[in-house]
Amino acid sequence: MGKIIVVTSGKGGVGKTTSTANLGTALALLGKTVVVVDADVGLRNLDIVMGLESRIVYTSMDVIEKQCELSKALVKDRRVDGLTLLAASQKNNKDDMQPEEMKAICEKLGETHDYVLVDSPAGIERGFSNASAGADEAIVVTTPDVSAIRDADRIIGLLQHAGIEPINLILNRFSPQLVGSGSMMDQDDVLDILNIDLLGIVPEDPGVITSTNRGIPLVYEDASPGSQAYMRIARRVTGQRIPIPELEQRGFLSNIVNWFTRNR
Amino acid sequence: MANSIVALRAYRDGLHLIIRPHLSIAEVEEAIQQEMSRMNQTLVGASVQIDLKCPLLEEEEMTYLKSKLQETYNLTVRSIETFDEQAPSPIAAAPTTHEIAQTANTQNGRDSEPSRIIPYTIRSGQAEGFPQGSLIIYGDVNSGAEVRAGGDIVVLGALRGNAHAGLNGRLSAVIIAMDLVPVQLQIGNFINRRAINQKPRGYPEIARLGVEDVIIVEKFVKF
Ligand SMILES: Nc1ncnc2c1ncn2[C@@H]1O[C@H](COP(=O)(O)OP(=O)(O)OP(=O)(O)O)[C@@H](O)[C@H]1O
Ligand SMILES: [Mg+2]
Numbered sequence: 001m002g003k004i005i006v007v008t009s010g011k012g013g014v015g016k017t018t019s020t021a022n023l024g025t026a027l028a029l030l031g032k033t034v035v036v037v038d039a040d041v042g043l044r045n046l047d048i049v050m051g052l053e054s055r056i057v058y059t060s061m062d063v064i065e066k067q068c069e070l071s072k073a074l075v076k077d078r079r080v081d082g083l084t085l086l087a088a089s090q091k092n093n094k095d096d097m098q099p100e101e102m103k104a105i106c107e108k109l110g111e112t113h114d115y116v117l118v119d120s121p122a123g124i125e126r127g128f129s130n131a132s133a134g135a136d137e138a139i140v141v142t143t144p145d146v147s148a149i150r151d152a153d154r155i156i157g158l159l160q161h162a163g164i165e166p167i168n169l170i171l172n173r174f175s176p177q178l179v180g181s182g183s184m185m186d187q188d189d190v191l192d193i194l195n196i197d198l199l200g201i202v203p204e205d206p207g208v209i210t211s212t213n214r215g216i217p218l219v220y221e222d223a224s225p226g227s228q229a230y231m232r233i234a235r236r237v238t239g240q241r242i243p244i245p246e247l248e249q250r251g252f253l254s255n256i257v258n259w260f261t262r263n264r
Numbered sequence: 265m266a267n268s269i270v271a272l273r274a275y276r277d278g279l280h281l282i283i284r285p286h287l288s289i290a291e292v293e294e295a296i297q298q299e300m301s302r303m304n305q306t307l308v309g310a311s312v313q314i315d316l317k318c319p320l321l322e323e324e325e326m327t328y329l330k331s332k333l334q335e336t337y338n339l340t341v342r343s344i345e346t347f348d349e350q351a352p353s354p355i356a357a358a359p360t361t362h363e364i365a366q367t368a369n370t371q372n373g374r375d376s377e378p379s380r381i382i383p384y385t386i387r388s389g390q391a392e393g394f395p396q397g398s399l400i401i402y403g404d405v406n407s408g409a410e411v412r413a414g415g416d417i418v419v420l421g422a423l424r425g426n427a428h429a430g431l432n433g434r435l436s437a438v439i440i441a442m443d444l445v446p447v448q449l450q451i452g453n454f455i456n457r458r459a460i461n462q463k464p465r466g467y468p469e470i471a472r473l474g475v476e477d478v479i480i481v482e483k484f485v486k487f
Contacts, residue, residue: 124389150388150408157387193406193424195385 051215
């Protein structure tokens with residue numbers, strides 16, 4: 001039985017889809033069988049980020065409506081073994097799906113895959129309940145700004161209420177320079193507020209946008225800092241104990257600033 | 265902010281409704297209504313002492329006022345005291361922060377009041393309340409979260425959200441947090457007008473109502 005993990009955030013545009021695509025691909029590159037599920041019915045874009053949009057024939061809605069078998073709706077990613085996508089219907093909306101239906105699909109996928117990664121839409125309404133219905137675990141994505149963090153906190157409360165555990169954090173679009181200059185919250189501040197385990201820190205990386213536009217997840221490019229961050233995150237998801245090197249990568253200046261503020 | 269005829273104040277022995285010189289009972293009634301709407305009707309069930317600063321009210325007017333307070337605002341009048349016009353007014357003697365602090369742990373029912381412990385962090389969108397007494401939180405109250413208590417609120421963590429102490433109008437209620445960085449504080453019916461800290465100070469702080477009904481924040485040492 002594989003792990004069903006919902007990738008969610010509360011606030012929109014913080015990097016859920018980017019994280020799902022890259023983590024899914026990274027896990028497959030590590031030899032795992034993975035299915036990434038787009039739960040953003042009506043506003044799907046996991047297929048675009050994965051570069052698979054032209055090959056979609058069926059969606060999860062067709063499976064629910066018994067138009068096709070679940071296995072037939074999975075789109076195989078040809079670049080790596082063991083990776084498939086289950087697309088969301090673009091012409092329906094979130095209320096056309098019931099949480100139990102999504103749960104049944106995820107559980108069925110869990111029987112044949114090591115990981116089922118569900119890309120949740122933003123918000124706390126039906127889309128979120130659908131996406132998290134079948135989840136054993138959650139990954140909360142946030143950026144280091146107060147409004148994203150407050151929404152992440154809200155989502156964590158809802159996930160805890162639903163008994164989903166563990167809940168881990170990806171801190172996305174992190175910029176050590178901005179932290180160093182005092183204009184961005186550092187990871188300690190974020191973790192202090194959210195009080196969940198950190199899965200990894202993904203830096204602000206212009207490569208994300210070009211990779212999104214080309215439909216080639218960042219993790220295929222070894223050199224990019226974002227790619228390396230997602231590869232480390234994938235290893236942590238598989239249970240490997242890998243330190244978070246981003247912590248040491250903080251600028252010299254910021255360490256001094258921290259030293260002063262801590263000892264005040 | 266307070267109207268000139270009627271004022272509601274919390275003292276060591278409980279709530280006082282102060283009635284100052286006026287022209288007619290109708291005027292008093294209207295002033296009470298104003299004062300109560302300022303209090304948002306959160307005083308339901310409380311008992312008040314009426315401090316008459318003028319001997320102008322007739323016996324039947326007093327009876328009328330008592331039943332009016334009971335019916336309309338669910339306030340019980342526990343006693344009536346008439347003050348000589350020359351005597352120092354109870355308002356001038358309104359409790360300073362110091363007085364509240366000294367009497368805090370002995371009076372105002374703190375020792376007889378129940379309290380509720382919340383052994384976890386309260387996150388955005390969540391709310392916890394305890395109108396019957398004080399709240400103690402073994403965790404944080406995050407931005408977007410809300411805690412409300414009839415008595416005090418003690419956060420053994422960071423208070424980053426909204427806190428409302430003294431729900432039933434007990435103005436001696438206090439809010440204490442290890443890190444006091446709230447979005448908004450409210451004591452009785454008074455909201456902080458100036459922003460509280462942006463960043464944690466590294467020591468616990470206490471917020472309470474000072475003179476002029478302004479919420480003041482100080483380093484918390486002990487009661
Ligand atoms: N680490 C990063 N560095 C730079 N840009 C990023 C990074 N992560 C995400 N982005 C950009 O932010 C935008 C939003 O990302 P993404 O679509 O993954 O967010 P989302 O949380 O799925 O959004 P939605 O709530 O709309 O589903 C995209 O344009 C993406 O390219
Ligand atoms: Mg998305």
